[in-house]
Amino acid sequence: LGWKGEDVSPNKDGSIERFIVESSDKKRSPAEGSLVKVHLIGKYNGNTFEERDVEFDYGEGCDCSIIEGVEIALERMTVGETSRIKIQPKYAFGSKGNDVFNIPPNSTVEYIVKLIDCEKGIEEWKLSDEERLQQAELYKSKGTKYFSKQNFSLAIKMYKSCVDIISKIDNDESKKLKIASNSNIALCYQKTNDYFEGKQACIEALKLDPLNIKALYRRGQCNLAINEFKEALEDFEKVIELEPTNKAAVNQIQICKQRIKEANDKERKIYANMFKKLSAADKQPTPSTEPDVLTKCGEWTDEDAKREVDLAFERDNNIVMI
Known part of the structure; x- marks a missing residue:
């Protein structure tokens, strides 16, 4: 051998x-x-x-x-x-x-x-558009079968094959298959915690149908998982705009708002600590031959630091404090 x-x-x-x-x-x-x-x-x-x-x-x-x-x-x-x-x-x-x-x-x-x-394999170059659509349906069906078995990698492969084999066909039937397959690809990626790929699959579906509720909702979930809270909020609010009775989206909106608040509070604390250190440093006497401008202009107080925290936060986040 x-x-x-x-x-x-x-x-x-x-x-x-x-x-x-x-x-x-x-x-x-x-x-x-x-x-x-x-x-x-x-x-x-x-x-x-x-x-x-x-x-x-x-x-x-x-x-x-x-x-x-x-x-x-x-x-x-x-x-x-x-x-x-x-x-x-x-x-x-x-x-x-x-x-x-x-x-x-x-x-x-x-x-x-x-x-x-x-047996002889599929020779795609020989297939008519109708045959390609039939094969795409078969791939989609296999994808769903493997998803139900929790074989997500193989399900993704089948859904992608569905999209690929009809990539050059532009009609209502192919569009429907592409949207459904991309949305299902996103769901598979969510199951494997691959949220960036999941988000991209949603984007592909939304290119074909910007108002697709499943794709919007799943993109919102992916955005939430990767800490893109504001983008997630926009996705879920769009779902509610299209389907006001969608309770799942309502719940996700509340989660997004809470996460945004937590992120803002955390950022405020960072600024507060930063300016507190600056304030403390300014109060330390340092020998200098330069004129003591603080004696004339007033020292940096805790109140000044707090005000500067709010101003810096407003500038960085482009918001108006109320």
Whole structure:
């Protein structure tokens, strides 16, 4: 088999190596979306931890607990081929390991993989607009399925595929699919606490429909999570403007106002401490040959410091104190 296999890792860093055990004269290989049938034998330190036949749509292997390294290697294999795949942790079980298989964190594993069969993948360039819309509906449906399974990374992938395959179609049906998918992408990112990406997905939906209540509400939630309280307040107030009975938005508005007040109070304290230190420093006698201008003009008092705090706060926040 040789000491060094073919490097099939995405970054060509040796993290996934393929050693052909049994070659095949067939030419068909897996492509995105094609149904594949494989036989897997997983090994760690020479011991087998799993062996099974599995069938799945290529690109969705994680739904069947197929590790990423195996799926990446499969793309280079042909039907009938058997290969030994050496996979480093980042494409295997990572820093968590696998308790079920008794694999420690940061472990390199091997898989013996036989590609039994695979169907032809989707050739997008051949699809008509109608076929693209049908495929987009399928992607969206898969996204919803994976969301319900809490497989958020795969759900995001499916929703993004929905948007991508109809990116050049401009009609009401495609617009509806793009808005729904982007809004759902945002929800998935919220579930994984990736609020910046979630906000961006909402922005994409709102480009197509600025009055979309779900996208506005979810952008408000993302803004609130990243401490953009004023932007969040604007989003929730827009929701109420469009849907006055939206109780969830009313509650979020109260939270936003409270967070804004807390942020303002915190900022006031910072200014107060700063000017208090300045006031204390001014009261300290310092030898100087210069004329004592404070004797003539009046010293910096606590009252002066308090007034200056308010003025500085007004300037920095562009508000009028009442």
